[in-house]
Amino acid sequence: MLGQLARFAALLREGGVRVGLGDEVDAATALGLVDLLDRDEVHRALRIAFKVPREAWALYDRLFEECWEGVPAARGEPPSMAPPRDHRGPMQWKWDGSRVRLTAAEDDADEAPDGDAPGYSPEPMLRGKPFEQCSIAEIAALERMLARLAPRLAARRTRRLVPVRGHGHVDLRRSLRGALGSEGDLLRLARRARALEEPGLVVLYDTSGSMDGYTRMLLAFAFALRRTIRKVEIFAFNTTLVRITRMISAAQIARSLERLAAEVPDWSGGTRIGACLAQFNARFRDAVINRHTTVMIVSDGLDRGEAAVLGSAMRELRSRAERVIWLNPLLGDSRYRPEAEGMRAALPYVDHFGSAHNFESLAGLLRHLA
C-alpha cells in the first residue's frame, strides 16, 4: 500500500503537482482513516491530503485511475521508471522490499551544460540570434543565460523596512519601552512605516501557431523573472485563457511545455486575443492586478476576432495596471509594421512596445520592468 502511495506521489510530481514528503505522510495517515473499499472516498481523501489545487484536478483524476485502478497511461513512457525529480525536497520514499526508507534523490546528470568546449564562449553570438533559428543545444545555452539575468533584477527589489525615523505611525510598543528609562515620560516617539510594496508582474502569453518558434524562450524568460519577482502570474491564451502559473516549473521547461500542450486547449491553434483579454479582465484581473502591477502581453497581434473587442479589453486592462508592455516577436524584422487591425487597436493602450525575438531584446526589456 505504501509503495503504491509513493509511486502515486511520484507520478503527481512528474506531472508538476508539488507534492512533498509531508504530503505523503498526510496521505498515508488519511488512508488509515477512511474506508479503503470505497473508491470515491479514497479518491477524495487523497486529493485533500495531497492538497491538489483545482487546476490539477483533471491530471489527478487521470493519474488516480492509472495508479490505483490499473488503467494504463494514456500516453508515453511507463510511469514508474525514472526516479522522480523533485528539486525542492531532496529526500524521497523508497520501497526496499520490506519497508519504506528515506533516500536522497540521485543527482540529475543531464542538468550539466553540454557542448560547451573549454575556452569557447558562444554567448556573444547567441545574444543576437533570433530564437526561431536556434538549435536545441543553443536554446539550452540561452536558457542558462536567461536564468543568470535574474540577479540583476534582484538588486532593484525594495527592502522591507519597518522601523523608521521621522515620518510614520507612532510605534507605541517601542516608544514605551524607551520611556521606561525615563520613568514613563515619552521623550522620544518611535515610528514605523509600511514596507514598500514589491511590484508584481502578470505575463499573458499567446500560444497560437504563429508564435511557436518563440514560446519556449519566452517561457524561460518568465521563469527567470520569477526567481526574483515573487509575484509573477503567467497565463496562456489562444482561443481561451488558462492560468498556468502553477502548472509549470523552471527546472523542466521541455516537460512543462509538453504538459501545457496537452492541458491547454488549442495549443498552437488560432488566436482570439480580444476575447481572451476580456476573459482575463473578467476572471482574474481584480485578483492579480493592482496599481503596482506591470502587465506584459506577448503576442504577434494577429487576432482573428474583432478589433473593437481587443481595444476595449486593452483599455480596461490599462486603467488598472501600472503599465502595459506588449512584446511582439515580429518587431525584430525590420520590414514589419504594426498594421494588423488588432495590433492597431491595442497600441494606444501600450506603454512600451518592444520586440522579443532574441536574447538582446529581452535583456533590454529589463529596464522597463524595474
Place this chain on the structure above:
Amino acid sequence: MNEEIRAVQAEMERCGYVAEPEIATAVFLAREMRKPLLVEGEAGVGKTEIAKVLACMLDTELVRLQCYEGLDTHTALYEWNYQRQLLRLKISEREGRDPDGLEELIFSRAYLLERPLLRAITRKEGPAVLLVDEVDRADEGFEAFLLEVLSDFQITIPELGTIRAAHVPFVVLTSNRSRELSDALRRRCMYLYIEHPGLEKELRILRAKVPGASEQLARAVARFVQGLRARELRKLPGVAETIDWTSALLRLHRESLDGETVGATLGCLLKDAYDLRATGPEAIAELVAHAAEPG
C-alpha cells in the same frame, strides 16, 4: 462510506450546513489528523461557514481573524494596553513607588490585550475553532508568521515569556485565491476546494436556510441562479446571494418568478455594474422561462 464520515455529514446538516461527501471527508480528516483545513473556492460558496459549523458541531467558541493587507502581529496576536500602562506609570510616579517592580507590573497579563491568535490558544475551557479568514489578503510576511504559530501553537511575548496552547485549536483557513499561498502553508494543511453547488444541493440549502419559501419558489430560484451562473459574468452569484434573493422575494410575497420582479431585485444576485448591464430584460426573460420549465 466510512461510518464516521457519515456521522460528520449528519452533524454538519444538524448545524444547518449541507455537506457533500467531499466536504465531510475533509472536515473529518482535518479533525482526526489535527491539521488546519485550508478551504479555497470562489466568493460565496460557503467557505467561512465551514468554520462556524465546526464550532457549532463541537459546541465551542469561534475565534475569527479577518486578514487584510497590512495585518500585523499587533492586531493578530497581542498588544499591550498602552493607555493603562501610561496611567499606571503616572500613578506610580505620584506614589513614589520603586521602579524595579513597576516594569514587571505593567508588562503582566493584566495589561495584555488578547488578539484572535492568542485568544484561540489560551482558551481554557477546551479547544476553540480558529477561523483565519481570507488569508490570501494578508502579506506574505504575515503568512510566514502564521505558519510558525500553526506549527508550534505557542507564542513568545518578549516581556512575558512563552505562552503554550492550553488546547490546540481547530484551525480553518479560507482563501479566495487572490494570490497563491506559499507551498509551506499549503503543506501544513488539509486542502478543500469548494465549487458552486449544483441544482439539488442549492435546493437543499435553500430549504434549510429559507424555510419560509415554498418548494415551487425555491426550485424556480435555484434553476434561475444555475442558469445565471452559466452565463459570462464577472462575479458569479454565490450561495449567500441566492439565499438573500430568496428572502427578498419572500418579503415581496412572490410565489413565482416574473421578469419585472427579477429585474427589480437582480441587485441581490449580481454585485457588479457590468454584470447588471449585461443581463438585460431579454436575458432575464430567457432565464425565467428556463427556470419555469418542469423537471
